[in-house]
């Protein structure tokens with residue numbers, strides 16, 4: 001059996017079939033039930049500076065509301081149903097990072113916090129996330145990632161111990177960026193992963209955690225290339241591929 005780690009993308013959202021609404025406590029609970037080793041989620045600020053979990057900068061796609069995440073206070077965001085599409089799930093609240101850290105307390109999974117700062121630069125988000133994670137004493141179980149180099153740089157400046165991973169959807173990550181950030185991992189889009197790239201990144205001293213992969217054949221190919229973890233919408237399929 002491979003020891004490659006399975007991380008649930010936005011929780012166990014599902015892919016060709018929906019398991020739970022993405023980035024909700026329901027999806028995170030499902031991920032752990034399905035045997036995920038970790039959870040990946042996306043963070044942003046509400047209007048009143050609470051760290052909330054949401055992928056898009058607006059709530060239009062994932063809730064029954066409209067508008068920017070940052071246009072609403074946490075209390076207002078909690079009034080929207082973050083499962084507008086599948087009524088079988090009932091009313092589902094937007095979670096906060098604090099709620100997820102509470103959930104982690106008596107479990108042993110890893111958490112990948114993606115700082116969603118590429119389209120809107122939430123001033124202070126990096127420091128606030130780091131402060132909250134440290135308040136819970138969970139620094140060792142949290143990996144921060146972002147497509148935004150500037151965001152990761154801010155995080156490194158305020159948290160010398162943060163475990164940082166560089167997210168990339170193109171092959172432009174430089175070894176000097178990894179060194180400057182003291183990154184521990186690279187999180188490449190799965191199409192960028194080849195055996196040669198995995199070797200190169202490992203030679204640079206970082207782990208390779210790829211996203212987002214759901215087809216068992218592709219998962220097995222990536223495992224054979226030497227990846228360390230994969231991020232999937234279907235941790236149950238991931239578990240079977242790892243164990244099969």
Ligand code: G3P
Nearest residue numbers: 040042114145167211231
């Ligand atoms: O962190 C990996 C992956 O989540 C990045 O893409 O768009 O799903 O946030 P996205």
Ligand code: CA
Nearest residue numbers: 040041042114
């Ligand atoms: Ca993400």
